[in-house]
Amino acid sequence: MKTILTGIRANSELTLGNYLGALLPMVRLANKHSEKMNVNIFVPDLHSIIADIDGNLQKNIIRTIKYYLAAGLKINPNVHIYRQSYVPAHSELCWILNCIATMGEASRMTQYKEKSDGRDSCNVGIFDYPILMAADILLYSAEYVPIGEDQFQHIELTRNLAMRFNNRFGEIFTVPVKTAEQVEFMGISDGVRIRDLLNPEKKMSKSTAAENSKIMLDDDPELAKKKIMSATTDSLGKIKYDMFNQPGISNLLTIDALVTDTPLQDVISTWAGETKYGDLKKKVGADVATMLSEFQNRLKDIQDDEIFALFDLGEKYANEVANAKLREAQKAFGLR
Numbered sequence: 001m002k003t004i005l006t007g008i009r010a011n012s013e014l015t016l017g018n019y020l021g022a023l024l025p026m027v028r029l030a031n032k033h034s035e036k037m038n039v040n041i042f043v044p045d046l047h048s049i050i051a052d053i054d055g056n057l058q059k060n061i062i063r064t065i066k067y068y069l070a071a072g073l074k075i076n077p078n079v080h081i082y083r084q085s086y087v088p089a090h091s092e093l094c095w096i097l098n099c100i101a102t103m104g105e106a107s108r109m110t111q112y113k114e115k116s117d118g119r120d121s122c123n124v125g126i127f128d129y130p131i132l133m134a135a136d137i138l139l140y141s142a143e144y145v146p147i148g149e150d151q152f153q154h155i156e157l158t159r160n161l162a163m164r165f166n167n168r169f170g171e172i173f174t175v176p177v178k179t180a181e182q183v184e185f186m187g188i189s190d191g192v193r194i195r196d197l198l199n200p201e202k203k204m205s206k207s208t209a210a211e212n213s214k215i216m217l218d219d220d221p222e223l224a225k226k227k228i229m230s231a232t233t234d235s236l237g238k239i240k241y242d243m244f245n246q247p248g249i250s251n252l253l254t255i256d257a258l259v260t261d262t263p264l265q266d267v268i269s270t271w272a273g274e275t276k277y278g279d280l281k282k283k284v285g286a287d288v289a290t291m292l293s294e295f296q297n298r299l300k301d302i303q304d305d306e307i308f309a310l311f312d313l314g315e316k317y318a319n320e321v322a323n324a325k326l327r328e329a330q331k332a333f334g335l336r
Contacts, residue, residue, distance in 0.1 A: 001078070002037050002143050003142040004033060004037055004142065004143075004144045005042070005136065005145050006041055006042075006145065006146050008067075009044055009051075010045060010061045011057075012056075013206065013217060014067065014206070015215060015217070016204065016215040016224075019067070019071070020259070021192040026041075027068060029186060034078045035076070036078075037144075040140055040318070041068060042081070042082050042083065043082075043084060044084045045057065045061055045084050046091065046132060047132065050129055062307050066307060070298040070302060075310070081310040081314040082311060083315065087315065087318045087319050089322035090322070091135075094128070094131055094132040094134075096329050097161050097165075101157075105157060105160070106127060106157075109157070110150070111130075112127055131157075137176055138161075141174035142174070143174060144177065145176055146186050152179045155182060159178070163175055168332075170332070173325075173329075194251065194255060195251040197231040197232065198210055198212060199213065200231075200247035200248040200251045201247060215228075217296075218296070221288075221289035221293045224285070224289055228281050228288060229285055238273075239253075239272075239273075239276075239280055240272075241253050249280070252280055252284045256284045256287055259287050259288050260291075
């Protein structure tokens with residue numbers, strides 16, 4: 001069977017933007033394809049430690065998988081849930097891929113440039129994590145890797161490393177499909193990008209200092225309403241979807257469509273010709289509060305033991321598959 005692979009770092013609480021733009025679409029994609037495809041959902045805890053660690057990593061790892069279940073992920077024998085660091089082959093293949101990757105292509109990665117910009121130095125993990133990401137993908141012959149727009153460059157790097165390895169040693173790795181095909185498979189023409197509530201020119205980010213700029217998944221629903229009511233809009237006096245001229249209003253329309261599972265065009269049509277921004281904010285605030293309340297109630301019902309049972313099964317599967325592929329790569333290099 002073909003394989004879909006995805007993961008979300010377990011560094012901190014997720015925002016509504018993370019949930020609507022990454023986690024929920026992945027859950028829906030998994031539920032759609034898991035009868036006929038392997039779906040590998042892993043916690044990239046090795047990627048997580050390139051950031052500052054606050055002592056909550058273990059708690060965050062468990063919570064991340066609970067989020068998938070609370071979002072509606074259906075578990076069946078083709079859905080495999082595992083922790084990256086519990087499959088040592090990830091780190092071992094990363095080292096092998098380091099030996100065919102070049103400094104030039106790694107240093108051209110946009111996220112490395114952004115995270116290292118203005119610093120005297122940064123940790124090597126920030127530089128090397130796209131190579132580890134390639135190992136995450138290639139170990140499982142994953143063709144489809146649902147990712148955000150900011151990760152497209154890493155998929156292309158993975159493809160290049162796989163093709164370079166195969167050209168030298170034979171057809172060992174499955175090359176993931178091109179970015180355009182990844183987007184088509186995900187069923188979206190553009191990645192969903194929920195904007196900052198106070199500065200809709202930027203995406204919503206958990207690292208932003210202003211609390212009213214973001215809605216967190218653990219926010220009290222009433223607090224989320226207040227944040228929506230304080231969202232930046234404009235002075236044009238018309239409710240219209242126009243991300244260039246009215247990004248704040250467009251962001252609210254997008255949020256409402258996603259939290260109510262309504263086609264965006266239907267939401268836009270409902271508000272066509274309306275002028276009262278306050279009415280729109282009240283509607284979006286109420287819908288967000290309802291979604292958060294229902295999500296948080298489902299989350300409370302998921303026990304830690306349930307997550308550890310999923311890890312036990314998933315890590316047994318992941319180690320078997322990953323070790324077999326790693327051995328092929330080791331033999332190619334003469335290590336075995």
